[in-house]
Every structure is written in structure tokens, then in C-alpha cells.
Amino acid sequence: MNKFLWDLAYFQQRAILAPTNKVVDSINKELLESLPGEEKVYFSSDSLCQSEDESEFNMALFPPDVLNNLRLSGLPNHKLILKLGAPVMLLRNIDQANRLCNGARLQVTRHEKVVIEAKIITWTKIGHHTLISRLKMTLSDKRILVKISRRQFPLSLCFCYDNK
Template identity: 80%
Template sequence: MNKCLWDLTYLQQRAILAPTNEVVDFINRELLENLSGEEKIYFSSDSLCQSEEESEINMALFSPDVLNNLHLSGLPNHKLVLKVGALVMLLKNFDQANGLCNGTRLQVTKLGKIVIEAKIIT
């Protein structure tokens, strides 16, 4: 299986369809476990923008625990675990002229401290 993950033609001709985010999370964990190499964990921001008024109501409604446990369609989870070779999909239009738009599939080639390098496979 690991050999297939580096064959671009193999990857371009396949997709996994899943009915719920829970199934997607399960499949992602299983596939990541099959990749060799070290995991890198990335976390989302979990605090209010400093321009927002810090009130007790805002802090109660938007505490880090609440923000970190949100699992919404189209919104990345708080914790992202990746390895080199993992397949990812863009959820936002970054550079449409160069093919970096919502739904573009990529394969991770390098994991930096705050930047992920990947090559387009679709």
C-alpha cells in the first residue's frame, strides 16, 4: 500500500467517499497509521481575536474548550495530524490561476513548523 501512495496516476484515479465526518476521521487515522515516518501535529487558533471585546459572556461562549471541540463540515478540526506522503484537500481558494482552489487534492512533501509543503496531484 505504501508504494501506491507515491504513484501519482494511482492517486489521481481514486477517491474515497464517506457519508459522515466521523467516517472520514476514522479513514484518515487508518491511512495515516499505514504511512511510515514521524507524525507532526498542527493546532488551530483557539482564542478570540484581540480586537473583540473580552467579556465574561464571550469567554463563556467561546472558551478554548468549546472552540477546540467544534467539528463542522467545511471547517478544519482543531488538531491536524500529518505525515509526509499524506493526502490532503484544500478547503479554500488560495491561488486559482495556479490550481490552488477549493477541492484541490495534494500530497504532503514537507512538514515545517508552521508551513506545509505539498504537490498537486489533481
């Protein structure tokens, strides 16, 4: 894989399907470790939404460590680990005119503290570079009593997908 890392077609034509998120995470982690270079780790900032009653009861039910461990569809993970060359998928529509939509695949070309530069590897803008910044995303899930806000890059590794 390393000799084809910067070949635009390499990740365009490849994806691994897996039956569960647990398997997806395991494969993504193993393939990321096989890439050369140093890992960059990004942690989210999680909180209860301002509109929610920030009672002591809710704060006791959802302290920061509980919020950080929630893995909910529609929100990026609390911990995002990247390396240069890693394929990532956008989890939000950020620029529809330039096809930076939910599901677009990109390849990390630079990772800084507050911004990630990536090259588009799918759809019509293949080869164009873009900057991705952290977004504040809110999720309301009927299984959880409160609205959760997470500030994180709207990205996930995408060597492997959940086939659902």
C-alpha cells in the same frame, strides 16, 4: 498502498466515499497510521473575533477548549495530523491562477513547523510543488452566537470523503 505512495496517479484515481464525517475521520486516521514515517501534529489557534463583544459571558461560554472542539463546515479541524505522502485537500482558495482552490488535492512532500510543502495531484498543475502556510479563517455560523477565528493550515486529510 505504500509501494505506490509516490506514484502521482495513485491518489488521483482513488477516493473512498463515506456516509458521515465520523466514518471519514475513522478511515482517514487508520490509513494515515498505515503510512510509513513519523506523524507531525499541528494545532490551531482559536479565538473569538475582535469585532465580537469579548464580554466575560462570551468568554465563559466559549473558552479555548470549547473553541478547539468545534467542528464546523468551512473551518479546518483544530488538530491536523500529517505524514509524508499523505493526500490532503485544500479547504480555501489560495491561488486560483495556479488552481490551488477549495477542493484541490495535494500530497504532502515536507512538513515543517510553519509551512507544509505539497505536490499538486489534481487538475492542470499536476506535479507542481507549492507551499501552504497557516491562514486565519473566520466563520460566522447562525447556530453559534459569536464569530470564531481559527488560525490553521487550510488542509484536511483526504483518503476518504463525506459523500454529501
